[in-house]
Amino acid sequence: MSPSRARFDTAWKAALNHAQKAAARFSMDVVVTRDVLGRACLLIDDRGRPLAHDDPNVVALREAFTADTRPFTGLEPLLFGEKLFAPHLYFDAEERVPVRPRQGSAGSVHSLERTVIGTDWARSSPAPSAGASRRRDRRVALYGFKGGVGRTTATAVLARYLAGTGRCVLVVDLDLESPGVSNLLEDPAGIPRHGIVDHLIEGGVGNADGLELVARSSALPFKGNGEVWLAPAGGSPLEGEPYDYLAKLNRIYSDLAGLNPGDGDRPFASRLEEAIAACEDQVTELSRPPDVVLLDSRAGMHDIAAVTLTHLSGLALLFAVDNPSTWEGYRMLFTQWQQRPALARELRERLRIVAAMFHSAGDAKRLPALRDRAQELFATTLYDQFDEDDTDDELYHPPLEDDDAPHAPIPILFGNDLVGLDPLRSRDWPELPFVEAAYRTFTTTVERLLPPPHPAPEPS
Numbered sequence: 200m201s202p203s204r205a206r207f208d209t210a211w212k213a214a215l216n217h218a219q220k221a222a223a224r225f226s227m228d229v230v231v232t233r234d235v236l237g238r239a240c241l242l243i244d245d246r247g248r249p250l251a252h253d254d255p256n257v258v259a260l261r262e263a264f265t266a267d268t269r270p271f272t273g274l275e276p277l278l279f280g281e282k283l284f285a286p287h288l289y290f291d292a293e294e295r296v297p298v299r300p301r302q303g304s305a306g307s308v309h310s311l312e313r314t315v316i317g318t319d320w321a322r323s324s325p326a327p328s329a330g331a332s333r334r335r336d337r338r339v340a341l342y343g344f345k346g347g348v349g350r351t352t353a354t355a356v357l358a359r360y361l362a363g364t365g366r367c368v369l370v371v372d373l374d375l376e377s378p379g380v381s382n383l384l385e386d387p388a389g390i391p392r393h394g395i396v397d398h399l400i401e402g403g404v405g406n407a408d409g410l411e412l413v414a415r416s417s418a419l420p421f422k423g424n425g426e427v428w429l430a431p432a433g434g435s436p437l438e439g440e441p442y443d444y445l446a447k448l449n450r451i452y453s454d455l456a457g458l459n460p461g462d463g464d465r466p467f468a469s470r471l472e473e474a475i476a477a478c479e480d481q482v483t484e485l486s487r488p489p490d491v492v493l494l495d496s497r498a499g500m501h502d503i504a505a506v507t508l509t510h511l512s513g514l515a516l517l518f519a520v521d522n523p524s525t526w527e528g529y530r531m532l533f534t535q536w537q538q539r540p541a542l543a544r545e546l547r548e549r550l551r552i553v554a555a556m557f558h559s560a561g562d563a564k565r566l567p568a569l570r571d572r573a574q575e576l577f578a579t580t581l582y583d584q585f586d587e588d589d590t591d592d593e594l595y596h597p598p599l600e601d602d603d604a605p606h607a608p609i610p611i612l613f614g615n616d617l618v619g620l621d622p623l624r625s626r627d628w629p630e631l632p633f634v635e636a637a638y639r640t641f642t643t644t645v646e647r648l649l650p651p652p653h654p655a656p657e658p659s
Contacts, residue, residue, distance in 0.1 A: 204269060204270055205267065205268055205269060205270075205271060207237050207271060210237070210239060210267070210268040210269075210271035210272075211233060211237075211239060211271070213264075213267035213268050214231050214233075214239035214240075214241070214264070214267075214268050214271075215231055215298060215308070215310065216267075217231075217241060217260065217263065217264045217267065217268075218230075218231040218241055218298065218308045218310075219298070219299055219305075219308050220260075221241060221243060221260055222299070222305050222306040222307065222308050223304075223305040223306075224256060224260070225243060225245070225250065225256070225306070226304045226305060226306055227243050227244050227245055227248075227306040228243075228244040228290060228301075228306040228307045228308075228309075229241055229242065229243055229244070229306060229307070229308050229309075230242040230244075230289050230290060230292075230295065230308075230309045230310070230311050231298075231308070231309075231310050231311070232273070232289065232310075232311045232312070233271075233310070233311075233312055234273065236271075237271050238271050238272060238273045238274070239268055239271055239272065239273055240272070240273030240274075240275055240276055240277065240278055241260075241264060241276065241277050241278070242277075242278045242279075242280065242283070242286075242289050242290070243277065243278070243279050243280065244280040244286070244290050244306070245279050245280050245281045246280040246281050246286060247281075249279070249281040250279060250281075252279075257277065260277065261276050261277050264276050264277070289311060292311055294311060294312070295309035295310070295311050296309060296310045296311070296312075296538045296539070297309055297538075298310055331472075334476065334479065334492075335511065335512065335513045336513040336650050337489065337490065337491050337492055337513065337649070337650060338475075338491075338492040338493075338494055338511055338512045338513055338514075339357075339491060339492070339493050339494065339512060339513070339514045339515075339516065339645065339649070340494045340496055340507045340508055340511065340512035340514070340515040340516065341353060341354050341357075341493060341494065341495055341496060341516050341518070342496040342498070342504055342507065342508060342515060342516065342517055342518065343498050343517070343518035343519070343555065344498060344499065344500075344517075344518075344519075344525060344528035344529055344532065345498060345520065345524065345525055345528065346377075346498040346499070348518045348519075348520055348555040348556060349518070349555050349556050349611065350495065350496075350498070350518050350555070351374070351379040351380045351383065351495055352383070353518070353553070353555075353611060353638065353641065354370060354380050354383075354493050354495045355370075355380060355383040355384060355419065355629070356629055356634065356638045356641075356642065357493060357638075357641070357642055357645060358370050358384065358416075358419065358427050358493055359419050359420070359421045359427065359629045360421075360638070360642040360646070361425065361490070361491055361642075361646065361649075362419070362421045362423070362425030362426060362427045363421040363422055363423055363425055364423070364425060364646065364652075365423050365424055365425045365652065366425050366426075366490035366491055366652050367425065367426045367428070367482065367486060367487050367488070367489050367490050367491075367652075367653075368425065368426065368427045368428065368489065368490065368491050368492075368493065369413070369428045369429075369430060369478060369479060369482050369489040369491075369492045369493070370384060370416075370427065370428070370429050370430070370492075370493045370495065371395065371430040371475055371478060371492060371493065371494050371495065372394075372395070372429070372430065372431050372432040372495050373395065373432070373494050373495055373496050373497060373503050373507055374432065374495055374496065374497040374498075374503075375395065375396060375432045375433075375448060375451075375497065375503060376448070376497055376501075377497065378431065378432035378433065379495075380429075380495045381429060381431040381432065383418075383419070384416040384418060384419050384427060384429045385414060385416050385417065385418050385429050385431075386417065386418055387435060388435075389414050389416075389417055389418070390414060390429075390431050390434065390435035391411045391412060391413055391414045391429075391430075391431065391434055391435065392410075392411040392434045392435060392436055392437065392440075393410040393411050393412050393434040394412065394430070394431040394432050394433040394434040395412075395430060395431070395432050395433075395471075395474050395475075395478075396432060396433055396444065396447045396448055396451055397410055397412075397433070397434055397447065398410055398412060398473070398474035398477055398478075399447075399451040399470055399471065399474055400447045400450060400451060402470055402473060402474065403450075403451075403455055403465075403470070404458075405458050407473075407474075407477065410477070411434070412430055412474075412477060412478045412481050413428050413429065413430050413478050413481045413482055413485070414428065414429055414431075415427070415428050415429075415485075415486070416428065416429050419629065420627055420629060420630055421629075426486060426487075428482045428486075428489070430475075430478040433447075451467070452467050452502055453467065454466040454467055455470070467502060467506065468506040468510045468511075471503075471506050471507075471510075471511065472506075472510065472511060475492070475494070475511060479492060487653070488653050490649075490652040490653055491649055494507050494511060494512055496508070500528075500531070500532065508546070509536075509542065509546060512549065513549060513650075514549055514551065514645075514648055514649070515546075515549055515550050515551070516551055516553050516609070516645070517529065517550055517551065517552050517553060518553045518555040519552055519553065519554065519555060519569070519573065519608070520554075520555055520556060521554075521565070521568065521569045521572065526572055526576060529576060530576060530580065533576060533577070533580035533581055534580060536580070536581060537580045537581060543580075543581050544595070546581070547577070547581040547582070547595070547605055548595070548605065550581075550605040551605055551607070551609060551648070552569075552573045552605065552606055552607070552608045552609070553608065553609045553610075553611060553641065554566060554569050554608035554609065554610040554611065555611055556611065556613040557569075557608075557610045557611060557612055557613055566608060566610060569608050570599065570606065570607065570608055571599070573606040573607075573608060574599045574604075574606040576606070577604075577605055577606045578596065578606075581605075582595060582596040582597070583595050583596050584596075609640065609641050609644045609645070610640055610641065611637060611638055611640075611641045612636065612637040612638075612640075613637065
């Protein structure tokens, strides 16, 4: 019988166990990495005290590690800091997740994922400059772990409501794989020539100047002096102008090196930030600075959503329907953040749960039940943990009844009249009474959470 072979999860567990044994045996820090195929290897920081590769303990570790992790064993099961070309990229990497701190003479253990996508969920957001922080405070992310929960329609309704209060609103369609909000805000003929994917592609080679990224919405009815601007996922080229959206989409997510020697790296998060900032600047140039920027994110565990929630937005609305798959999805996401306590503390007070498509008729217990599940999720992941006798006022753990807590659900009501509503065929759909009734609590609550509009310019 052939030797048993580990599966993906069991191989990783074995790799972590061997990392902790190696940290204790050699009294050195260890990083266990996993590549894009899931293959693991140990990096031992022997700088200053090199290990001999034929040392019996090293040989035994290599053999045991290989036996317990195959076929998910790295091409080099063990790597040593003394021999690495750039050891700081591993032993000082920001993306490392602590597994075990230094204990006595034993070294520390960290894990480090090397993946194509997904790293941005746990990547700390760099401290923004004063200008970038002011931009972020005006951005609202609308995200749902599951699709089909009415997120895009809610984005359009919120944009119309905020414009009706006199605000200048910019809506950015970040559902790049399945754009949708553009159709609710603008007729096809009014879509600008370029979109977010164009800025990501052109900016990658330093060619983003002069792109036409935004258009003022002409299809969303509202009263007053407010404005709604749209930055679409993809543009609408002029007649006869070539435009290959899919070819661009397939090339946008990579982290890039600097354009010139000596330039710093350009991760996807910073390039997406530049694209959104360019859209905001265009609205400012064409009209006035946006008072609020709505980021319609795509669903699922995707880098677009990761960057939108962790790096780009000052307020993140998490759409939830009360079913097991939704809560399990958010638990996976929150657990990623929980592994980074500093990131979790920075994010948690920017989050709010939205009770999407909420059936209110006939059961007064539904909303409290959803609140209970949301509070339990936050309490076991992102809120501070405390013992029964703990009286530390600095701990962040809002009570269940706190209506301003991240777990307090903001309801969007659902009624049968919303079934079959076709916004594309009825441009006055936001003014229908049942639509306004369904979204009233949602729109007014979100408005209360926003910074005030920009001051009106002084008359010349």
